[in-house]
Amino acid sequence: GDYETAYKLWLSSAEQGNAEAQHNLALMYKKGRGVPQDYKEAVKWYRLSAEQGNALAQSNLGLEYDNGQAVPQDYKEAFKWYRLSAEQGDALAQYNLGLRYAEGKDVPQDYVLAHMWFSLSGFQGNQRAIEAIDIVEKEMTPQQIETALCADGKKENSYSSEEDIEAYQFALKIQQAIKAEDVESLFQLVNGELRDGPRKKDVLGKAFNSIFTA
Numbered sequence: 001g002d003y004e005t006a007y008k009l010w011l012s013s014a015e016q017g018n019a020e021a022q023h024n025l026a027l028m029y030k031k032g033r034g035v036p037q038d039y040k041e042a043v044k045w046y047r048l049s050a051e052q053g054n055a056l057a058q059s060n061l062g063l064e065y066d067n068g069q070a071v072p073q074d075y076k077e078a079f080k081w082y083r084l085s086a087e088q089g090d091a092l093a094q095y096n097l098g099l100r101y102a103e104g105k106d107v108p109q110d111y112v113l114a115h116m117w118f119s120l121s122g123f124q125g126n127q128r129a130i131e132a133i134d135i136v137e138k139e140m141t142p143q144q145i146e147t148a149l150c151a152d153g154k155k156e157n158s159y160s161s162e163e164d165i166e167a168y169q170f171a172l173k174i175q176q177a178i179k180a181e182d183v184e185s186l187f188q189l190v191n192g193e194l195r196d197g198p199r200k201k202d203v204l205g206k207a208f209n210s211i212f213t214a
Contacts, residue, residue: 003034014045022049023057030060039070050081058085059093066096075106086117087171089178094121094171095129102136111140115148116168120175 007028013021026045029038043064049057062081065074079100085093098117101110114136121129137145177185 003028007034014048017052019049019052019054019057022046022052023054023060026057026060039064043070050084053084053088055085055088055090055093058082058088059090059096062093062096075100079107083167086120087167087174089124089171089174091121091124091126091129094118094124095126095132098129098132098136102132102139110164111136112144112148113164113168115140115145119148120168120171123175 007025010021010024010028014025022045026042026049028034029042029045031037035041043061046057046061046064050061058081062078062085064071065078065081067073079097082093082097082100086097094117098114098121099105100107100114101117102114103109115133118129118132118136122133140148173185176182
């Protein structure tokens with residue numbers, strides 16, 4: 001494609017605060033398309049987009065902190081961005097969040113939560129997540145597997161923190177609404193978060209289509 005023309009168009013839009021353009025600009029710098037490859041500049045634009053609620057940018061920013069290439073490696077920061085993205089339905093972020101819980105990397109090891117996030121990612125066709133479910137089940141008790149399979153708010157999960165469960169349940173509602181093409185439910189979920197939900201600080205003032213980009 002004509003990357004130089006795309007760069008000019010996206011730069012103008014990105015500088016005006018368009019989250020999607022900011023993410024596209026980050027990808028150009030990351031891959032060196034139309035501009036010299038510049039990982040730090042990529043992170044800059046990922047962050048600007050992620051802070052506006054762009055799920056893909058949040059997922060990619062999490063990867064940057066995970067890999068520690070253009071920013072100091074920081075697993076807690078990676079977890080933060082993975083979870084924000086995973087809640088919005090990004091399959092890769094859901095898989096990476098599952099890995100976090102499975103490995104216990106800077107978070108308490110939690111096979112139940114790992115299974116739950118792998119399942120959400122697998123529902124979207126992520127083959128690695130489907131394979132990860134089989135692996136993590138070998139480390140789980142039958143009771144833990146039952147909890148993971150029923151952890152939709154109908155069954156008590158005594159293994160995981162309330163905050164972690166709420167994040168999963170929010171993501172599950174989002175994916176169910178998207179699958180059913182239920183725009184009204186999506187709108188109500190977003191409005192609830194904007195008004196008084198636990199993610200108010202993360203989505204306050206963000207446009208609807210900037211929050212759910214998965």
